[in-house]
Amino acid sequence: MxxxxxxxxxxxxxxxxxxxxxxxxxxxxxxxxxxxxxxxxxxxxxxxxxxxxxxxxxxxxxxxxxxxxxxxxxxxxxxxxxxxxxxxxxxxxxxxxxxxxxxxxxxxxxxxxxxxxxxxxxxxxxxxxxxxxxxxxxxxxxxxxxxxxxxxxPSGGVHTLQKLTRARRELVQEQTATKNLIRVYVDHIFREFQGKSVWTKGKREHVQPLSDLWGKSSRYLMRHCLHPSDILSLGKEGLRALSIRKNLKLRDQSIECLVNYAKQSISQPKEFVEAEQFLLIQSLDRLDLVEKQIRLLERKIEDLFVQTEGVVIISVPGIGVVTGAELYAEMGDISDFDHAGQLIKMAGTNPIVKQSGGKRPSYYAISKQGRRSFRNITYQVGKSLAANNPEMKQKYLALKDRGKLTGQAYIALGNRMIRLAFSMIKHQTLYRTDNPDYVLYDQIYKKLHIANVKKFYEKFVVPAQIA
Known part of the structure; x- marks a missing residue:
């Protein structure tokens, strides 16, 4: 039967x-x-x-x-x-x-x-x-x-990919927590290093001495001469010489801002923040290690992902290697699913519907009854598509015009991507669009390393051209 x-x-x-x-x-x-x-x-x-x-x-x-x-x-x-x-x-x-x-x-x-x-x-x-x-x-x-x-x-490549992408997400969370801890220590040592509010033309504006708190120059200063007394002892000329010697590329405007902030700093004397400086250096070491592990994991994820049937989804603008790999890994083996709606339900991003007695159905929030990790990547995918995919951005704006909240619109786009990914993986087809600016090679080249670009073309593009 x-x-x-x-x-x-x-x-x-x-x-x-x-x-x-x-x-x-x-x-x-x-x-x-x-x-x-x-x-x-x-x-x-x-x-x-x-x-x-x-x-x-x-x-x-x-x-x-x-x-x-x-x-x-x-x-x-x-x-x-x-x-x-x-x-x-x-x-x-x-x-x-x-x-x-x-x-x-x-x-x-x-x-x-x-x-x-x-x-x-x-x-x-x-x-x-x-x-x-x-x-x-x-x-x-x-x-x-x-x-x-x-x-x-689950077993095989998809299961391995799921382990790797979830491990990466944990590392990213650890990276964020470490960065937040570093900010706390910096506040104790030199509060104004992260910027302060100044009045410019009658308006309050947040001004930072360095544009990137996590750049090479910021990290060097945090390790070696963060306290205001260190900045003042170096002075403008000393900071310029340090910048040249260590290739920090500090602009004159940044140097002047650092010196001015150091003069006006409310921070404690250096001898009272020795513990914070020690813990700051330890946290910076931890951040370097976590970032190195993330880079290694991302390369491992890419090399594995390009061997799977799910890699076709990176032909979609707005879907990067890590995002695509995580989405594919959470979807798992799709052979046991009849339609994408089952995957959406598994993610818990399906809307709750209430209807009785012939009345019109009411749609409430999403069910959240599925897998949390799948739900998280669905949201992130929708967010990325809204910013980086021209066609999806138009749909996002249309949803906003209908009164949808930002999060609701991201979930809707994420669900749409699940449907698209299900079809692309099931039929092994690449992204199709009427956008004249879309070039497949550009999408793949900027997302994969050269060796993996070759593998992608040999697997999905060349056979299609021969057929």
Whole structure:
């Protein structure tokens, strides 16, 4: 019997589960609920009707422990003449992953359950307590009700890319936190180094001595002569000589501004901020290390991304290598999706609709019921497209004219990009536009290193020209 997305209330996932139940028969199913943990797992074996065959027991999270689980399952399968084993495992951190792989290798039918699903089942038991045994009952109930998914754990290039892009995002967050810490230390040592408010032609204006706080010249001064007393001891001539000697490229205007701000600084004497100066140098070292790691990760991401089918989306103006790789990684393997709307729902950027009694539907905020990391990159993609893609910018302005908030418009463009990316990846096509200024080579050349530009053309452009 064929199934499709619409012949079950739980969609394709529900259709597959229902088909499996019909073909096997509920009386022939042995259910195993597993509560995964770091060192010791707990399991319970029951029938599809909820009759407990083997009471909750523990087994360690090693191959030895899994062999104990297998033996208990095999004994009950032979004793009761069961045809299939269904194992339900809750997604507890990353501890469940080895169990899932091992169960798939034994050809068990695995149901992976979200922790939120089992939490709802515990609520249905009208018991606010939480124990390992209650968790096992909730997992068992979830299996019986057809909850969870039967997909194998992600693997291959897409999964590796997801690990790398998420690691990069964590590093970027660390970079931001470190920069904020540096700003605090600079405030203690020389507050005016980051600029101050001055009156210019009757208007208050924020004036910075250096245009880029994170540039080469700023970082050198922060390390070696940040305190106002250091600036004043060097003076204008000393700063010019330092600039030439260290190739800092300090402009005369910046030098004059630094000296004037140092004279008027409210900062404490140098001997009182020695701790802040020490911590500042440590934070600058940490920032250099994090930025180096980010650069290495980005190159690794590019080299891997260009080998995947998802790299076609960098032909879209406004989608860079890292942004495109992160979007593709969060989308994952699209072969199991029928349309892009399913991906949008997985991101949690689908609008909430409320309609009843024949009234017109009302659209509220996005659901936020999907994957947060996917939702974040969807927003960032929309923001980038609004600024760097001429066609998407027009759509962004049209959304703003309709009264949409900036964030809503970014999400709408991000959803639009998910639909576009789904189609491009599925059909392996490049970006198409009527914009006369669009040149594919320019888009690829400015985003990829030369060696990867060649790989991209050999994979997607040359075959199309031959065809």
């Amino acid at each position: 064929a199934y499709n997305l619409f012949n079950h209330i739980q969609g394709k996932n529900g259709s597959r589960w229902a088909q499996f139940i019909k073909e096997t028969g509920t009386e022939n199913l042995l259910l195993v609920a597993i509560d995964a943990a770091k060192y010791t797992h707990k399991a319970m074996i029951a029938t599809f009707y909820g009759d407990i065959i083997v009471k909750p027991f523990e087994f360690d999270s090693s191959l030895t422990g899994f062999e104990i689980l297998k033996k208990k399952i095999q004994i009950e399968v032979e004793r009761m003449g069961m045809k299939a084993v269904v194992v339900g495992i809750e997604t507890t951190g990353h501890y469940y992953e080895d169990l899932v792989r091992s169960c798939f290798s034994e050809r068990y039918h695995v149901r992976i359950l979200n922790a939120a699903t089992t939490a709802r089942e515990r609520e249905a038991l009208l018991n606010w307590s939480k124990t390992d045994n209650l968790d096992l009952m909730a997992i068992l109930q979830s299996i019986i009700h057809g909850r969870g998914t039967s997909n194998e754990l």
